[in-house]
Amino acid sequence: MTGNVPLRGRRHELAELDALVNRARAGHSEALTVSGEAGVGKTALLDHLTASAAPHVRVERTVASQSEMELAYAGLQQLCGPMLGSAVRLPAPQQEAIEVAFGLRSAPAPSPFLVGLAVLGLLTEAAEERGLLCVIDDAQWLDQASARAIAFAARRMDAEGIALVLAMRRTDEAFASLPHMIVEGLDYEDASALLRLAVPGGLDRRVRERLLAEARGNPLALRELPRALSPAEIAGGFALTGSLPLESRIEQSLIVQLAPLPAPARLLLLLAAADPTGDPGLLWQASELLGLGQEAFDAARDTEALVVDTRVGFRHPLVRSAVYRAASPEDRRRVHAALADVTDLSQDPDRRAWHRASATLHPDEGVASDLERSAERARTRGGAAAAAAAFLERAAELTPEPARRVQRLIAAAEAKHDAGAPEAVLSLLDTAHDLPLTAAQEAVTARLRARAGYALRRDSSGPQLLLAAAQGLERHDPVLARDTYLEALAAAVYGGRLGDAEQVAVVSNAILEATVSEGPGNARDLILRGQALLAAKGQEAAIETLRRAQHALLEQAPDSLGLHWLWFASRAAQDLWDADALRALANRQVRLARADGVVTVLPIALSLLMLAQTVDGDLDAAEASCDEIDAIKDVTGNPLPPYGRLFLAAYRGRASEAARWAERIRADAYARGEGYGLSAVNFSEAILHNGLGAFTEAVVSASRELPYTHELNHAMRTLLELVEAATHTGDRALAEHAVDKLAGVTRPVGNTWATAVLAMAEAQLHEGDEAERRYRDAIEGFEAERIPIMVGRCRLLYGEELNRQNRHLEAREQLRAAHELLTGLGLDGFAQRAADELRVSGETPQVRVRGSAVQLTNQELNVARLAREGLTNRDIGARLFISVHTAEYHLRKVFAKLGIKRRTELKTALAELDQSPTDI
Structure with a gap:
């Protein structure tokens, strides 16, 4: 039943759907998946919903088709086609992205997330006047690119006035996080x-x-x-x-x-079932080619199976699948051949190629070539890699010449890898096992097998297999070989203490043998050799090469491979105590990743930017970067652990929050076999405990890194925390041991940051003038490098030393400055330590006014932080992947809750809000 006639036994479901539309009319947005077995009544519910909603909101409805699952953005184009007139009002990058995705413009492949934002923008524009109801039936048949873009938009909707309902037999993984309704059988x-x-x-x-x-x-x-x-x-x-x-x-x-129907009528039904576009003109043309007349149409319609109006459809989606599945293979090929003949090559080449492939039984190079071109278009239109893989896999099946077939199988396997389907990669490569492979193809397939195996298992065999693949590629594709060496080194480095202890050395030495040390080299080659030197021979041997690499990466425009490896250069900047390079490289990678829409790279780039912002003492900006990382992870499923949240909780002295993040990251590190995570946890816990004055606990956490300081990075920086904790617990021998190790990783570098760190550590082992001199040198160095956190912490230690000498007047000067600086930076634990020492010196510090009990939601905080940083609502929407309407909506709520009227008041209001008591 449709319209306003109640459906039997569906009172609860109808009430929920009506409420969804009513909320859209009130300006709120929500998505809902409706799942249940075939025939259980989902389509009847959608019929009723669209009929009852039509007088009140704009309604857009489409039915996904199984036959179009391999055509990138086919389902999305069906849904958004009527809204494309609004594309001119989207930001230029989004307008270009959606037009390229739909084949309406030629341009570089758009980021899938720009397409998703464009979809959200189109839906928002369509909902502007009176709200919008979008309904997608049989959503389980959506192509991957469309499903991803629609799910992206659905998760980011909030205050636009959109109701989105997706009906499917079982909730697809892409929509698993959305609210859902299960439709069950009648009583x-x-x-x-x-x-x-x-x-x-x-x-x-x-x-x-x-x-x-x-x-x-x-x-x-x-x-x-x-x-x-x-x-x-x-x-x-x-x-x-x-x-x-x-x-x-x-x-x-x-x-x-349907069996009693005349054969022409059954063939007409099959023709309609094979064409998911529902274009009546296409159906008429194809039927003429097959010799089907008006009698066939009349007979098909008399069964009520076929519905012909402005679009061609069936009385129920299951009728379409029943008709198609029951047909003979010969009849299926006949209708696909007819549809291919009447499909416009210039307007819809990919659908024509797919119809031709479905009509072809034996190998045919012409059809295979068409499919290969469709795969390339899928890439250039920003379609899912799975779509390109499907075209290439079918092209390989239809390729008559074995050598060409191998090429297409390898290309399909590469696309499957890009689509995140490692099992499918290995399966495809197995089909090429008995085909003749050239030496170059053997090398490429070895790389694909190694990458797929590592993605599946992430065990200690990964670096070794990737290394072997890189060595095999040397003679055939040096650029790809270098990229594979980097993957092998990254796998070994991140495995660290949880991987094979010898892997880093083996991979590093192999890289050094394969690369030359002379000549300027390009940026990627330099960072590859520099990281190998760093891992195999230490800082001193790597310094010159890494500095050349950093300079090259800042001067040269990176290609698509180079952009993915900029994080290695940022890591090197940390290992070389180079604050300026860290800032520059992190900012550059974030800027390029945003500009190019490379969202796979952006979370790692933002993570490094967060570290640079922490060095700068801008914890608020670092928190905003974490918000953006979380927004990206929410829509991409990126598995990057929440390192930034852990560091910020540690610096801010939030013990229970830091403990939660530490437990999660430690479990993830063991599960993934990545020792880097353990190092991050130990370093953060040492900072947290030192800030809170829990020095015994700080010794425990920091001491865990002592055997691994050769890894540099967090392990190396934990040494300074260990010196502070050990001296406060009276363990001078441990402090001296930590200082000796710290000298080994700072003196070879010899720059201002490294020298200041060593001076701060050594000062804690001295007294009187020697201690003072080193503290002053350290403070001067940190100020020169613009690292205010360390300035504040160093003044705190200096003030504590002066108090111990009963030089309280001089101590107050250092402690007052430390308290003011650490309080302003938001390092509440360290600030409290400074306040306590001030009292020892005889001065009562100013009591900070605590924040009110106002509670902002996570999204409100995200929006408020970015607004505080000076971003416009449009910029905030782009950063957090939400609509401008939603950004405006949340900012209005923030203003109301905080009792402010202007953005300029956000900094003070958020600072007060953030100043809750330290949870010791």
Whole structure:
């Protein structure tokens, strides 16, 4: 039933759907998945929903098609086609992205997330006047690119006035995080009533009870199964078999009903089932090619199976699949051939290529070439890699010449890897096992196998297999070989203490043998050799090469491979105590990743930027970077652990929060076999405990890194924390040991940051003038490098030393400055230590006014922080992947909760809000 006629047994479902539309009319947005077995009544609910909502909101409805699952953005184009007139009002990058995705403009492939933002923008524009209801039936058949873009938009909707309903048999992984409604079978009373309507003349009691039992309340089964019964079966001779799934029995019943149709009418139904566009003109043209006349149309429509209006459809989506599955392979090829012939090559080359492939039985180079071109278009349109892989896989199947077939199989495997399907990569490569491979192809397939294996297992064999693949590529593709060496080194480095202890050295030495040390080199080669030197021979041997690499990476425009490895240069900047390089490289990678839409790179780039912002003492900006990382992870599923949240909680002295993040990251590190995570946890815990004055606990955390200081990075920086903790607990021997190790990783570098760190550590082992001199040198160095956190911490230690000498007047000067600086930076634990020492010196510090009890939601905080940083609502929307309307909505709520009227008041208001008592 449709319209305002109530559906039997669906009061709860209809109320929920009506409420969804009412919320959209009130300006709120929400998405809902509606799942249930085929025939359970999802389409009837959607019919009722769209009919009742149409007078009140704009309605856009589409049905996804299984035959279009390999065509990138096919489903999205069906949904958004009527809204494309609004694309001119989108930001230019989003307008270009959606037009390229739909094949309306030629340009470089757009980021899938720009496409997702464009979809959100189009839906927002369409909802502007009176709200919008978007309905997608059979959403399980959406192509991957469309599903990803729609899910992206659905998760970011909030205050635009959009209701999005997706009906599917089982909730697809892409939509798993959305609210959902499960539609179940009718109860016995309602099912009995529906069966009486389906068979008005009455049924034998035994047949009725068996039908009710087998249908399990499925409305379509209750309507369709009796239609296939003969009068004798209705009268009592009918016995249902339970050997087939219900969906198959419904399809079988539908096929039985359609079997009496003349052959031309059945062929016409098959033609309509094979064309998901629903274009009547295309159907007429193809039917003419097949010699199908008006009689075939009339017969098909008389069954009520086919519905022809402005679009061609079926009375239920299951009818389409039943018709297509029941057809013979020969008839399927006939209709696809006809559809290919009438599909405009210039307007829709990919759909034409897919129809041709479906019509082809034997290898055909012409068809295979068309599919290969479609794969390339899928890439350039920003379609999912899975779409390109599907085109290439079918192209390989239809390729007659073995060598060409191998090329296409390898290309398909590469696309499968890009799509995140390592099992499929290995399966495809197995099909090429008996085909003739060149030495170059053997090397490429070895790389693909190594990458897929590492993605699946992440065990200690990964670096070794990647290294072997890189060495095999040397003679055939030096650029790809260098990229593979970097992957091998990254796998070894991140495995660290949880991997094979010898892997880093083995990979590093192999890289040094494969690369030359002379000549300027390009940026990627330099960073590759520099990192290998760093891992194999230490800082001193690597310094010159790494500095040349950093300079090259800042001067040279990186290619697509180089952009992915800029993080290695930022890591090197940390290992070389180079604050300026860290800032410059992190900012450059973030800027380039944003400009190019490389969202796979952006979380790592932002993580490094967060570290640079921490060095700068700008914890608020670092928190905003973490917000952006979380927004990206939310829409991409990126597995990057929340290192930034842990560091910020540690610096701010939030013990319980830091403990939660530490537990999560430590478990993740063991699960992934990545020792880097353990190092990050130990370093953060040492900072936290030192800030809170829990020096015994700080010694425990920091001491865990002592065996691993050769890894540099966090392990190396933990030494300074260990010196502070050990001196406060009176363990001078441990402090001296830590200082000796610290000297080994700072003196070879010799720059201002490294020298200041060593001076700060050594000062804690001295007294009197020697201690003072070193503290002053350290403070001067940190100020020169613009590292205010360390300035504040160094003044705190200096003030503590002066207090111990009973030089309280001089101590107050250092402690007052430390307290003011650390308080302003938000290092609450360290600030409290400074306050306590000030009291020891005889001065009572100013008591800070605590924040109010105002509570902002996470999204409100995210928006407020970015607004505080000076971003416009449009910029905030782009950063957090939300609409401008949602950014405005949350900012209004922030202003109301904080009692402010202008953005300029946000800094003070948020600072007060953030100043909750330290949770010791």
